[in-house]
Structures are given as C-alpha cells and as structure tokens.
Amino acid sequence: MESEFVYIPTDKTVQSIQFLQTIADKTNNTLDDVKIALNVKQINLNSKEDILFLNENSAPLKITLFDPDSQTQYAKSLLFEPYRLYFVWEDGTPLYSTDVVNDIIWNINTKKKYFSKPTRMEFRIIVGRGCNFRCKYCDQMDGEYTWKELDTSDKNLEKLLYQLYSISKDKEQINFVFWGGEPMLYWDTIVSLTNKIQYIFKEKDIRLGIITNGSLFTEENTDFIIKNNITVTISHDGPGQGMRSRDPFKNPENMKLIYKLCDHLENNFCLNPVFSKENYSHKKVNEYFYDIFHKHIRLGELSPVQVVGDKIYDQRIPEDQLLVYAKETYQYLLDALSNGTNSGYQQTLEGVCKFIYNVFSDYFVAYDHGCPATNENIYTVDLNGDLFTCQSFTTKESDHCYGNIYNDTSTFKPVAPTTYKNRIECVNCPVLYFCRGGCPHYNGQYREYNCRAYFCKWLPFLSLAITILTNGLLVNSIEGNYLRKL
Structure with a gap:
C-alpha cells in the first residue's frame, strides 16, 4: 500500500499524497507525473530509518543564546536536532562538556553501575470507581460512565493476585498502585489486597502506592499506611485547589494525619498538583506547600490540564497565557538552580540530567512513548480482571478496555495509540525527549491545545538543560521547521 506521505527535497518538506493529487488536478497532470517532477521520496513515518532520513534533510533548530553576564546576545548560536539529541555550535564547533556536565555524567554512570534497576512490573489496580470529589477538569467528568460493581470477595482477590503473579513471576520488583475513582472509599479492599500481596509475592521486592485526594484519612488507615510503607500521592493543586471539590488541607483533624504521613514516609510522600486557569505558577505552588509543610515536598510532574471535552x-490555562507560563517556569527553575534550592523537583530534574547525559552518549537511543499504555510491563486492571489502556479510562464499555487478565496473554489486543513517530512536527519538536508525543489518547479536536500546553510545560526544562550545557547561557529564542506557533 502506498505511503500516505512523501518528502519533497526542493523545499525539504513532508506532504501528503492528497496534497500532490490536488496539484495534479489543478495542473491537468497525473499523480505520477507530479511525483517525478518533484523527485519525491516515499516516507513511512513508522520507520526509524525514514525518520532519521527526514531529520538529516531538515534544517536543524537554531537556538539563540543570551549571556547574562554581559547582558548581550551571545555571538554564537546552537544547532539542535531533537530526535538524535545532537548539538553543535553554528560555526561547527562541537559542544564540549563542562565540569557540571561531567559531574552529571559521572553520577549517572555510577548509579547505572552500582544501582542498576531490577527487572520490574507495575500493576495499577482499580479498586473501585466511585469518588467523593467532582473535580472540574477530571478526565472522566465529561463522559457517561457506569460504575459497575466489582467483586471484592477474598476468593476473587486471591484469584486476581495469583494471576498477576503468574504474569510477573520472572520479575524482581513488583509495583502495585491503588487507583479509583477515590481508592480510599474502598479501604477494606485495600487492606485485604495489601495483606494478600505480601503473602503471595513474599519473595519479590514489593512496592505499594496509593493515589488519593487526601480527604479520607483516619488514625487507623494512616497507621496501616505507615506500617506497610505505602507511598502516598495526594492530588492537590495548591493555590489552584478551587478547581477541585474542597480542600482537605483546610480540615485541622485531617491535616494532623497528613503531617504524620509526611513525617514518617519522607520521600514516599508526594503531592501532585495540576495546573489550570486557577493557577499555573511553579513559584506559587512551591510557596503554598512550603507555608503548609515548612519544607519542600516531593512533587509530581505539575502538568497542565488535559482537555478532553467542552x-x-x-478550566484550561488560557491560550494567551501559555508563553507566560513557560517563561515564568524557566525563570523559577533558574532561580532554584542558582540558589541550590531543593524545590521538590527531584523526578523532573532527574529527567533534565538524563537528557544532558544522553546528549553525550555515543549511540542512538530511540525514544519509547511516554505513555504507560505502550509499556509491556505496566498493566491497568480492575478487580474483575478487565484490562485498560489507562487508569483515567476504566469502563468496560469504552474503547480503552482491551482484554481480560485471565485470557491468554498472547490474545491481548495490542495497544497501538498514535505516537510521536506518526507526526512530523513531533519528530522535529525541541521538547521531544521530555514529551514523547504526549498522551496518545487525546487526539480529538483539542489535541492542538493540549500539544501547545505540553510544549510550554517542557520548554523551560529543555532551556534549563541548555543553560547547564553552555555553562550559564540563557535561551533567548528557538527557530526551525515545524515549531509550534504560540
């Protein structure tokens, strides 16, 4: 079957077959005549070789830098090919590593050698679908969902866990994360699952976690969480909490228990804010949580609202504020870096360090998609054994239910969402390394907005990496083909 896209070498662009057919119709030529005249190359955007070919034949991005010490634009600019993580100065001079970069490379090499990650698998278990909140931007808010009953009997839970064990028996580390709805509504089920997991998987390295809105803690469940070292992630938006139903941090009795969890769990206690029209400031989020906890708490990815419906x-970040959001984030990260502030960004800053490390790797590394739906070692499963592409889409009636855990694994319907490799603008996007194409399920009418929002989310982190790579120079502008217009 003929490829849908072709590469036109005269202007170094990728066009669809339909585009060429339109030219043929207007000029009274055949499609083959137009192809021959333009000397086109057939392109398969799923082929790594073709993607590399496109990258070699498209103009690299030009990054203009600013020298804060002299308050002038730097004399040289960087050229950057995102897909291959290739940097070179505009005059052809290689980008050499600095002392800071050498330290990053040494630290990552040391961790790889002495603390290599074990083979692992993660099970995201949907313990129930009810929720006591009605967050305005919830993925599930805009659809018609049937909260079907799940079998919570001991017999069914044991059956499920033994099946999960059979799938993961060759893995060293097994992660279990309890999801909802609001999973704390199903506390008895979580207790039962935890006790059974510790028995059935007793020879494995077990990691337990729960994602919660933080409103349903009691002395009993708090002590159980601490005793079993269950990682707690509280979804709280800081100064933007008004987008959620209520604020559990305003309840003094509840906060005593949250403080207790924070003190005992330490790095296994995390806050996960979402940015919306109510707040999209990293600075305000960090100051808000610091005022409450009197220390910097580990934070999640701090992502913008993903739009899936009207x-x-x-509730989204206004489009005319996206660039403001990106610039303010870059400035905050620079301040945190220069002040040596531990602002709770361990997870994200680790990604910046890995980016820098890979810039100096001497081999090509193809990116996986960032979505767990494409990861063969992550399963989202409910108590009835139904499998879902994502914990945000968990009704059996939806297209996201792709099988059942009790079926032969070879019969599982493969998850094949649209990935960055299918989009030429993604392959040449400067933040490809961080974004990996974004959520593959948000491909409807709002994809363009979601893409711009996540471009602005990750651009400051790319800019921070470039500042480190260039020993303190600031990113002033990025120019190139296929760039997002903001």
Whole structure:
C-alpha cells in the first residue's frame, strides 16, 4: 500500500499524497507525473530509518543564546536536532562538556553501575470507581460512565493476585498502585489486597502506592499506611485547589494525619498538583506547600490540564497565557538552580540530567512513548480482571478496555495509540525527549491545545538543560521547521 506521505527535497518538506493529487488536478497532470517532477521520496513515518532520513534533510533548530553576564546576545548560536539529541555550535564547533556536565555524567554512570534497576512490573489496580470529589477538569467528568460493581470477595482477590503473579513471576520488583475513582472509599479492599500481596509475592521486592485526594484519612488507615510503607500521592493543586471539590488541607483533624504521613514516609510522600486557569505558577505552588509543610515536598510532574471535552476546556490555562507560563517556569527553575534550592523537583530534574547525559552518549537511543499504555510491563486492571489502556479510562464499555487478565496473554489486543513517530512536527519538536508525543489518547479536536500546553510545560526544562550545557547561557529564542506557533 502506498505511503500516505512523501518528502519533497526542493523545499525539504513532508506532504501528503492528497496534497500532490490536488496539484495534479489543478495542473491537468497525473499523480505520477507530479511525483517525478518533484523527485519525491516515499516516507513511512513508522520507520526509524525514514525518520532519521527526514531529520538529516531538515534544517536543524537554531537556538539563540543570551549571556547574562554581559547582558548581550551571545555571538554564537546552537544547532539542535531533537530526535538524535545532537548539538553543535553554528560555526561547527562541537559542544564540549563542562565540569557540571561531567559531574552529571559521572553520577549517572555510577548509579547505572552500582544501582542498576531490577527487572520490574507495575500493576495499577482499580479498586473501585466511585469518588467523593467532582473535580472540574477530571478526565472522566465529561463522559457517561457506569460504575459497575466489582467483586471484592477474598476468593476473587486471591484469584486476581495469583494471576498477576503468574504474569510477573520472572520479575524482581513488583509495583502495585491503588487507583479509583477515590481508592480510599474502598479501604477494606485495600487492606485485604495489601495483606494478600505480601503473602503471595513474599519473595519479590514489593512496592505499594496509593493515589488519593487526601480527604479520607483516619488514625487507623494512616497507621496501616505507615506500617506497610505505602507511598502516598495526594492530588492537590495548591493555590489552584478551587478547581477541585474542597480542600482537605483546610480540615485541622485531617491535616494532623497528613503531617504524620509526611513525617514518617519522607520521600514516599508526594503531592501532585495540576495546573489550570486557577493557577499555573511553579513559584506559587512551591510557596503554598512550603507555608503548609515548612519544607519542600516531593512533587509530581505539575502538568497542565488535559482537555478532553467542552467542560474541561473552560478550566484550561488560557491560550494567551501559555508563553507566560513557560517563561515564568524557566525563570523559577533558574532561580532554584542558582540558589541550590531543593524545590521538590527531584523526578523532573532527574529527567533534565538524563537528557544532558544522553546528549553525550555515543549511540542512538530511540525514544519509547511516554505513555504507560505502550509499556509491556505496566498493566491497568480492575478487580474483575478487565484490562485498560489507562487508569483515567476504566469502563468496560469504552474503547480503552482491551482484554481480560485471565485470557491468554498472547490474545491481548495490542495497544497501538498514535505516537510521536506518526507526526512530523513531533519528530522535529525541541521538547521531544521530555514529551514523547504526549498522551496518545487525546487526539480529538483539542489535541492542538493540549500539544501547545505540553510544549510550554517542557520548554523551560529543555532551556534549563541548555543553560547547564553552555555553562550559564540563557535561551533567548528557538527557530526551525515545524515549531509550534504560540
């Protein structure tokens, strides 16, 4: 079957077959005549070789830098090919590593040698679908969902866990994360699952976690969480919490228990804010949580609202504020870096360090998609054994239910969402390394907005990496083909 896209070498662009057919119709030529005249090359955007070919034949991005010491634009600019993580100065001079970069490379090499990650598998278990909150931007808010009953009997839970064991028996580390709805509504089920997991997987390295809105803690469940070292991630938006139903941090009795969890769990206690029209400032989020906890708490990815419907669209970061959001984030990260501030960004800053490390790697590394739906070692499963592409889409009636855990694994319907490799603008996007194409399920009418929002989320982190790579120079502008217009 003929490729849908072709590469036109005269202007170094990729066009669709339909585009060429339009030219043929207007000029009274055949499609083959137009192809021959333009000397086109057939392109398969799923082929790594073709993607590399496109990257070699498209103009690299030009990054203009600013020298803060002299307050002038730097004399040289960087050229950057995102897909291959290739940097070179515009005059052809290689980008040499600095002392800071050498330290990053040494630290990562040391961790790889002495602390290599074990083979692992993660099970995201949907313990129930009910929720006591009605967050305005919830992925599930805009659809018609049937909260079917799940079998919570001991017999069914044991059956499920033994099946999960059979799938993961060759793995060293097994992660279990309890999801909802609001999973704390199903506390008895979580207790039962935890006790059974510790028995059935007793020879494995077990990691337990729970994602919660933080409103349902009691002395009993708090002590159980601490005793079993369950990682707690509280979804709280800081100064933007008004987008959620209520604020559990305003309840003094509840906060005593949250403080207790924070003190005992330490790095296994995390806050996960979402940025919306109510707040999209990293600085305000960090100051808000510091005022409450009197220390910097480990934070999640701090992502913008993903728009999947009209109601959620109204809660997004305004489009005319996306660039403001990106610039303010870059400035905050620079301040945190220069002040040596531990601002809770361990997870994200680790990604910046890995980016820098890979810039100096001497081999090509193809990116995996960032979505767990494409990861063969991550399963989202409910108590009935139904499998889902994502914990945000968990109704059996939806297209996201792709099988059942009790079926032969070879019969599982493969998860094949649209990835960055299918989009030429993604392959040449400067933040490809961090974004990996974004959520593959948000491909409807709002994909363009979601893409711009996540471009602005990751651009400051790319800019921070470039500042480190160039020993303190600041990113002033990025120019190139296929760039997002903001």
